[in-house]
Amino acid sequence: xxxxxxxxxxxxxxxxxxxxxxxxxxxxxxxxxxxxxxxxxxxxxxxxxxxxxxxxxxxxxxxxxxxxxxxxxxxxxxxxxxxxxxxxxxxxxxxxxxxxxxxxxxxxxxxxxxxxxxxxxxxxxxxxxxxxxxxxxxxxxxxxxxxxxxxxxxxxxxxxxxxxxxxxxxxxxxxxxxxxxxxxxxxxxxxxxxxxxxxxxxxxxxxxxxxxxxxxxxxxxxxxxxxxxxxxxxxxxxxxxxxxxxxx
Ligand code: SF4
Ligand code: F3S
Ligand code: FES
Numbered sequence: 001x002x003x004x005x006x007x008x009x010x011x012x013x014x015x016x017x018x019x020x021x022x023x024x025x026x027x028x029x030x031x032x033x034x035x036x037x038x039x040x041x042x043x044x045x046x047x048x049x050x051x052x053x054x055x056x057x058x059x060x061x062x063x064x065x066x067x068x069x070x071x072x073x074x075x076x077x078x079x080x081x082x083x084x085x086x087x088x089x090x091x092x093x094x095x096x097x098x099x100x101x102x103x104x105x106x107x108x109x110x111x112x113x114x115x116x117x118x119x120x121x122x123x124x125x126x127x128x129x130x131x132x133x134x135x136x137x138x139x140x141x142x143x144x145x146x147x148x149x150x151x152x153x154x155x156x157x158x159x160x161x162x163x164x165x166x167x168x169x170x171x172x173x174x175x176x177x178x179x180x181x182x183x184x185x186x187x188x189x190x191x192x193x194x195x196x197x198x199x200x201x202x203x204x205x206x207x208x209x210x211x212x213x214x215x216x217x218x219x220x221x222x223x224x225x226x227x228x229x230x231x232x233x234x235x236x237x238x239x240x241x242x243x244x245x246x247x248x
Contacts, residue, residue, distance in 0.1 A: 002027045003082050005035060009047070010089040013098045019087065026077050032088065033061055033072040036100075048099035056213055059147035063100050064089045069149040069211045072100075091152040106164060107148050110172045113197070117179060118187040134183050140221060141178040143214040144171060150208035150218060156201045167198035170208035170218045177222035180229070190229045199226055 005026035008019045024039050033051055040047045052058040054073045061072040066087050080086050094102035119128070151169040152158065168176070176197060180189040193199040204227075206219045216222075 005077065005080075005082070006085045007035065007039070008085055008087040009036070009039070009044075009100070011044075011047070011099050012096065014096055017096070017099075019089075021085075026082075028078075030077050031073055032065060032070075032075045032077065032086065035077065035086075036072065036088065048097070048101045050101045057145055059145035062091055062147045062149050062152065064091060064152075069152045071147060071149070071213050074213055091148070093152045093154075093158045094148075104148050107146070107151055107169070107171065110168045110197075111175070113168070114172060114175055114179070115187050115189075117182065117185055119184045120186050123184070128184060130183055134181070137181055137221070138178050140216055141174055143216055144174070145214060146171065147213060149211045149213065153207045153211045154202075155205065155207065156198070163198070163201060167201050170202070170223065173197060173199055173202065173226065174216070174218050174222040177226045180226065190226070190233055193226050194230045199223070199230065202227075 002025050004023045007022045007024055009022060011017050011020045022039055022043060024035050024042070026035055033049070033054060036047065036049050040049070049061070049063075049072070051061040051073060053060070056071055056074040059071075062069065063072050064070070065072070065075055067089075069091060072088070077086075088100065090096050090100045091102045091104075094104050094106060097103050148171065151171050154170055156163050156167050157169060173193060176189050176193045179185045179187065180193070202223055204219055204224060209217060209219045212218060
């Protein structure tokens with residue numbers, strides 16, 4: 001059975017904007033993205049919304065619904081009361097291009113700062129051997145669809161634009177963890193995570209994990225193990241001795 005749903009949608013661009021009220025038909029089984037498409041088709045043909053797969057796999061349709069970072073295509077209308085006003089706004093941590101579309105290039109520049117997989121020199125393809133436990137560990141991280149909802153929600157950058165320069169964000173600290181835990185990767189990633197990518201700014205609030213549509217345990221399986229490796233290294237007697245001698 002269809003009904004008239006009440007929506008508030010942010011309209012504007014880099015120079016500013018405001019929430020606009022709409023009433024739109026909602027049908028059984030629909031998701032928020034369906035309703036935005038109907039809004040485009042019937043009332044606001046110029047509404048900007050980024051999407052691609054409509055299946056929770058491309059990571060394009062990230063936005064905020066009632067203030068919570070979510071995928072528009074995976075949020076069912078049935079989770080809201082019929083008389084509830086559903087507010088849709090762009091991701092807050094990234095600059096707005098137009099309406100619900102943000103410029104997520106911050107994330108691509110962070111990705112480029114991470115050195116790629118570094119196997120030992122001379123290791124030929126086909127000589128790679130990995131234990132199943134190592135395969136499974138990195139497979140969890142590789143479920144990431146790069147929706148950047150975790151990057152959007154993390155308070156280290158959400159409320160502190162000035163931290164963006166020194167903080168890679170949960171998605172990319174997780175990428176560093178994935179490579180660090182790879183048994184064949186020989187790059188030293190622990191110190192870089194701490195010194196260059198801002199691991200120390202994460203105070204394990206787990207908000208990133210809470211919003212991840214892939215259910216990746218970002219904090220428990222990537223960030224905390226990386227923090228433990230940093231601590232192990234700091235308190236390793238040999239490393240301590242090395243640092244003390246080099247300071248003399
Ligand atoms: Fe999205 Fe999860 Fe990947 Fe973050 S880790 S970008 S929330 S899929
Ligand atoms: Fe941010 Fe996640 Fe750490 S939300 S503070 S990166 S646990
Ligand atoms: Fe692809 Fe939503 S449209 S994840």
